[in-house]
Amino acid sequence: MRSSNLAQRLTAIAKFAVLIGLVTALTTYAAGAQATAPSPVSTQYPPEPQHCLHPPIDHGQVYWSFGGSTVMTTKYARLTPAVPGRKGWLWNEYPLESEDFEVEFKFEVFSKPHLGGDGFALWFVNAESDPSFLQNTNALTGPIFGMKSNFKGVGVLFDVYDNDHQRNNPAIFVIQNNDGNFPHSHDLDFEHDMVKKTPPSSSPEYDRYRCVVEYRNLGRPVTALVKFLNRVLRVYIDTGDGQGWRFCLAVEINRMTTGSKPRNTLRDTHIAFTAATGQVSDNIDILEVTTRYLKSSDKARDTDFAQLSATGSGRSYEQLVWFLITAIGICLTAITVYDFNDYKNMMNSRIDVVTICHRLNENVYLHAYAHAFLTFLLLVQRSWLLFILNLLLCLVRFAQHRQGALELNSASLTRMGTRLSGVAGMSPDARYIFALVVYVLSDLYYIYRLFSDV
Numbered sequence: 001m002r003s004s005n006l007a008q009r010l011t012a013i014a015k016f017a018v019l020i021g022l023v024t025a026l027t028t029y030a031a032g033a034q035a036t037a038p039s040p041v042s043t044q045y046p047p048e049p050q051h052c053l054h055p056p057i058d059h060g061q062v063y064w065s066f067g068g069s070t071v072m073t074t075k076y077a078r079l080t081p082a083v084p085g086r087k088g089w090l091w092n093e094y095p096l097e098s099e100d101f102e103v104e105f106k107f108e109v110f111s112k113p114h115l116g117g118d119g120f121a122l123w124f125v126n127a128e129s130d131p132s133f134l135q136n137t138n139a140l141t142g143p144i145f146g147m148k149s150n151f152k153g154v155g156v157l158f159d160v161y162d163n164d165h166q167r168n169n170p171a172i173f174v175i176q177n178n179d180g181n182f183p184h185s186h187d188l189d190f191e192h193d194m195v196k197k198t199p200p201s202s203s204p205e206y207d208r209y210r211c212v213v214e215y216r217n218l219g220r221p222v223t224a225l226v227k228f229l230n231r232v233l234r235v236y237i238d239t240g241d242g243q244g245w246r247f248c249l250a251v252e253i254n255r256m257t258t259g260s261k262p263r264n265t266l267r268d269t270h271i272a273f274t275a276a277t278g279q280v281s282d283n284i285d286i287l288e289v290t291t292r293y294l295k296s297s298d299k300a301r302d303t304d305f306a307q308l309s310a311t312g313s314g315r316s317y318e319q320l321v322w323f324l325i326t327a328i329g330i331c332l333t334a335i336t337v338y339d340f341n342d343y344k345n346m347m348n349s350r351i352d353v354v355t356i357c358h359r360l361n362e363n364v365y366l367h368a369y370a371h372a373f374l375t376f377l378l379l380v381q382r383s384w385l386l387f388i389l390n391l392l393l394c395l396v397r398f399a400q401h402r403q404g405a406l407e408l409n410s411a412s413l414t415r416m417g418t419r420l421s422g423v424a425g426m427s428p429d430a431r432y433i434f435a436l437v438v439y440v441l442s443d444l445y446y447i448y449r450l451f452s453d454v
């Protein structure tokens with residue numbers, strides 16, 4: 001008898017495992033399908049050739065100048081080689097002639113060692129910095145990823161090396177300087193220097209001024225889209241992993257002071273790239289640059305896109321926990337529907353109650369433990385409403401267990417013999433329906449969360 005009990009238990013565990021596997025596969029598929037986002041790239045105007053750089057890259061010198069460690073080949077502009085202590089720059093000769101614009105560029109950051117750095121930046125800077133105008137090839141060069149610290153304008157920084165050990169690099173964020181030397185701290189990864197003013201957002205989840213992206217040593221180029229529209233600068237990233245474009249950040253840019261007049265836009269600034277290596281180093285290549293002007297009526301629908309993480313590994317861990325919750329939640333619902341249906345069929349077929357109880361009690365404890373674990377995960381995720389709802393079901397089951405009534409007995413099915421009262425005396429129908437209400441309400445939220453990609 002013991003061995004047959006064990007076999008039953010194992011069969012039950014196997015059933016759970018198979019179901020969890022199936023649901024996991026299905027939800028992965030659904031999440032993957034959802035993650036292929038639409039493109040944030042504007043189609044209103046064709047690209048502006050004077051701000052573009054396409055292969056053969058070294059033919060782009062009509063529009064671009066370069067200096068420091070930068071070299072141009074047919075395939076790429078290498079801002080820095082993987083050699084310590086190098087700084088390089090690439091400067092677009094033509095000022096931007098639109099209030100609103102976007103720059104889409106492909107880049108690659110790689111080197112053999114496990115650690116790399118320091119990083120690179122895309123700049124929109126005042127013409128005063130023009131290196132050809134200053135006739136000094138080092139005029140642009142300085143300490144902020146190869147840019148001088150008295151730059152006037154805005155920089156989108158790609159900070160590869162984790163100086164402050166917060167484990168949130170490689171990071172992307174924005175800095176702005178209107179006048180004088182820009183105070184900054186490499187040691188704190190620019191934490192107190194970056195622009196943190198985000199625009200009013202339709203969804204608090206998209207209220208983000210920095211993001212973390214694994215863009216180093218991927219073995220393929222990564223594409224960034226920097227969109228400047230109505231004084232809001234947005235960054236989207238496509239890492240080439242098949243997930244499409246993802247939202248990185250959106251910040252408001254303050255009025256700029258160029259000459260004596262304050263102005264609202266980055267119009268008349270120049271596009272530039274700079275990069276620097278420190279003690280650690282990477283090859284930092286720009287493979288393609290495409291710039292388009294935008295109409296101010298263009299819309300940036302951030303919530304159409306999945307997001308990149310703001311804090312490094314934390315976000316993906318949280319996603320994993322929600323993924324597990326959804327998988328367990330849907331399994332429990334499926335099992336409950338199956339059992340309820342079985343119970344109804346057996347009762348209608350007038351099968352003897354002992355057999356019915358035996359069949360339905362097979363998984364009762366395993367089911368209750370799995371649900372208690374799910375409730376614990378909801379507590380961990382601080383999803384309070386769902387936690388309370390599921391806790392209620394846990395407490396009812398716990399009370400039934402205390403009174404020896406968690407497993408069904410013949411009396412509860414036949415209405416004969418001594419019936420318990422209260423939650424212990426709940427009829428099988430009431431038990432199943434109560435559990436299903438809790439499960440289905442919870443599932444609806446999990447699925448909403450999965451597909452809305454909160």
Ligand SMILES: [Ca+2]
Pocket residue numbers: 118159160161162163186189
């Ligand atoms: Ca850093």
